[in-house]
Amino acid sequence: MVESQPPRPRLFSLVLAIGTLLLIGQALWFYLMGHYGRILLPAMLALVLVVAALLATAGEAPSRASAYLVLICGFLLIAVELPGQSSRPSLWIGLPPILTLVLLPLGPALLLNLALTPVWLALLANGELDLDLALGYLALVTVASLALWERLRQRALLHATDPWEQECRAMTRDSLRERLAGEFERSRLLQRPLAVLLLHLPQLDMAREQFGAPARQAMLDAFCRGVVSHCRELDTLGRESEADFWLVLPDTTESGALLVRQRLRQALDQAVLVETGPLDVRMRLETPRPGEAWPAFLQRLEAMTQAQAMG
Numbered sequence: 367m368v369e370s371q372p373p374r375p376r377l378f379s380l381v382l383a384i385g386t387l388l389l390i391g392q393a394l395w396f397y398l399m400g401h402y403g404r405i406l407l408p409a410m411l412a413l414v415l416v417v418a419a420l421l422a423t424a425g426e427a428p429s430r431a432s433a434y435l436v437l438i439c440g441f442l443l444i445a446v447e448l449p450g451q452s453s454r455p456s457l458w459i460g461l462p463p464i465l466t467l468v469l470l471p472l473g474p475a476l477l478l479n480l481a482l483t484p485v486w487l488a489l490l491a492n493g494e495l496d497l498d499l500a501l502g503y504l505a506l507v508t509v510a511s512l513a514l515w516e517r518l519r520q521r522a523l524l525h526a527t528d529p530w531e532q533e534c535r536a537m538t539r540d541s542l543r544e545r546l547a548g549e550f551e552r553s554r555l556l557q558r559p560l561a562v563l564l565l566h567l568p569q570l571d572m573a574r575e576q577f578g579a580p581a582r583q584a585m586l587d588a589f590c591r592g593v594v595s596h597c598r599e600l601d602t603l604g605r606e607s608e609a610d611f612w613l614v615l616p617d618t619t620e621s622g623a624l625l626v627r628q629r630l631r632q633a634l635d636q637a638v639l640v641e642t643g644p645l646d647v648r649m650r651l652e653t654p655r656p657g658e659a660w661p662a663f664l665q666r667l668e669a670m671t672q673a674q675a676m677g
Contacts, residue, residue, distance in 0.1 A: 382419035382436065386412050407446060411439045433469040440465045448489040459499060462486050463507045472514050479507045531605050533583065535590040542604025542612055543664070549602075549616050550660050559653070561623035562667060563613040563630075565593070566648040566674045570609040577641040588637045588645060596633050597626070610671050623651050650674050 389412040396404045418432035418439075444461055462482065466475040487500055529541035537545065546562070553560035567589060574582040593603050593613060602614040613630075615623050627649050637645040650670055654663050 376423075378422045378432070379419045382415050382422060382432070385436070385439075386415040386419065389415065407442065411442065414439050437466065437469050444486075445489060448486065459486065459490060459503050460506050463503070463510055467510050467514055472511065472518060475514075476507070476511050479511075483507075534586040534605070535594055535603070536611060537602060537604035539604070539606055542602070542606065542614070545602050545604070546612070546614050546664075547660060549614055550654065550663060553616070553654065558617050559619045559622075561615040561618045561620060561626075562652045563615060563623060563627055564650040564652060564667070564671050564674055565589075565611040565613060566671070567609045567611075567646070568648065568675075569642050569646050573642050581639070581641040584639055585642060585645065588639060589634065589647065592634045592637050592645070593630060596629055606671055607675075610675060612667070612671075620651070620653050623653070627651055648674050 389408040393405050393408040393412065396402070396408070414435055418435040421432040421435070441462065444458065444465075448458055463475075463479045466479050469475075470478065483500070483503060487503065490499065529537050531538055536542075549560055552558065567585065570582060570585060573585050589611075590603065593611075597603070597613070600616055604612050604614070606612050613626075615626060618626065631647070631649065634645050634647050639645065652667055652670055658666075
């Protein structure tokens with residue numbers, strides 16, 4: 367099953383900042399109203415949310431840690447307020463499961479909601495078992511979990527059928543090969559030329575290891591932007607592997623493909639990144655041989671791609 371992703375750092379940090387201000391406002395309100403004994407909890411939780419907001423901007427793992435901190439803060443506030451809200455159980459009984467499903471992946475959120483069911487019901491019903499309240503809580507957990515599960519299923523289905531890469535403006539490996547197979551058969555049937563330009567980025571792994579993921583993403587964006595902007599609409603750029611790309615050039619002779627390669631080399635040489643400097647791209651041109659079948663052509667492309675990657 368596909369798990370939900372951590373909250374987006376910027377949006378999550380904004381929500382945490384708003385929550386911090388609300389807790390500070392609640393602490394000030396208790397001070398003005400003379401409820402001095404209730405000031406400590408919101409003041410301490412405001413500090414915890416500040417720490418969570420700082421962690422949310424530090425990457426995926428810290429964002430998960432900040433989500434757990436926010437969940438703990440929410441549980442403490444709800445646990446304090448539940449005993450005095452027995453007259454409005456339908457409102458408060460829905461807060462813990464919804465908060466858990468928003469902040470955690472579906473599996474851990476469902477287990478946590480079921481494990482804490484006796485705690486919330488005991489706090490809300492003052493230790494007495496209320497069957498209607500228990501059924502309502504379990505129904506809410508079930509419906510909310512099913513809604514989140516359906517959303518994750520739709521996302522997984524969209525990701526599986528999306529022909530485009532998530533990281534850059536290139537087709538996925540399967541879509542690329544499907545498109546290339548169709549162009550190969552078309553070139554055979556209509557006696558039209560076909561060329562494939564093999565592209566390799568030797569700096570890609572180095573960029574992530576030395577400068578981090580943002581530098582690697584900037585390199586991918588600059589490469590794909592430079593290639594796509596200097597190609598025709600019928601040309602197809604696809605990602606064969608992590609650092610290898612194939613540019614399919616339908617209705618292009620070998621001499622025309624050489625001109626395309628020269629034009630791309632000039633354009634990509636002008637792409638200079640702050641961290642890694644000029645963009646280094648290895649290029650190799652391949653065309654179908656007379657009488658060559660599709661499996662043989664594909665195998666040759668794979669072999670040439672591996673040889674080019676090895677330098």
